[in-house]
Amino acid sequence: MGALNAILGLAGPAMSGATGVGGANGTNALAKAGQTPAAGGDGNSFASALDGLQASQGNADDLAVKAATGDLNDVHNYTIAATEASLATEFTVAFRNRAVETFNDIMRMQI
Amino acid sequence: MSLFPVFATTGSGLRANRIWMDAVADNIANMNTAKPFDQPAFQARYVRVAERRGDGSNPIGVGGGVDVLGADFGDATGDLRYEPNNPLANEDGLVRYPDIDLADQMTQLIQAQRSYQLNLTVIDRAKESYQQAIQISGR
Secondary structure (H helix, E strand, O other): OHHHHHHHHHHHHHHHOOOOOOOOOHHHHHHHHHHOOOOOOOHHHHHHHHHHHHHHHHHHHHHHHHHHHOOOOOHHHHHHHHHHHHHHHHHHHHHHHHHHHHHHHHHOOOO | OOOOHHHHHHHHHHHHHHHHHHHHHHHHHOOOOOEOOOOOOOOOEEEEEEEOOOOOOOOOOOOOOEEEEEEEEOOOOOEEEEOOOOOOOOOOOEEEEOOOOHHHHHHHHHHHHHHHHHHHHHHHHHHHHHHHHHHHHOO
């Protein structure tokens, strides 16, 4: 994740100095392509998505303990929370895979 | 919970049906609860529910499920039976039994069970739909 952030940080100043897409400016193309994977070129959105994922996983774990000790009136709350947590995890993993794959595609481009 | 609103909505439906089954169980368990003549009979429990308005996250105004408001209690008069040997009987030998129709309670139980299963089906289908959406984007 640090490498991706470093590349996107490098692309930022190059983007601000760009005048047009038509020019064969390799740094400009890298900046525009680098904007795509991480929702606007900001690594912080991915971190906040991970925080939300952490919260839903923690909620599912709390409900699991309550269901095991018999404190839970509605057992379906636990299974719904577990489903939501697993779905959010799958989404985050797919998002990360897409970002890394796009990054690799860019790095492989011959300049 | 805001990531998938369908789960919160269906969860409220599951809770309402679970409470309905609890009420029916309470009625059936107390079918033979006798009371003296001067007290009200065991009253049948009914669950009062209302629709839940959405929290504003849905722009077209689709609601947020069902809310359980509370319990309503049925007729307190009950069924007067003549049992002179019952220690609860008054001087006329009358004892108050609850006026609960078993056929009605079993019908309600079947309805509650089927509604619960339908809500679970909604959750299953929604989960499969979202998982298929993941397959579009990634490996």
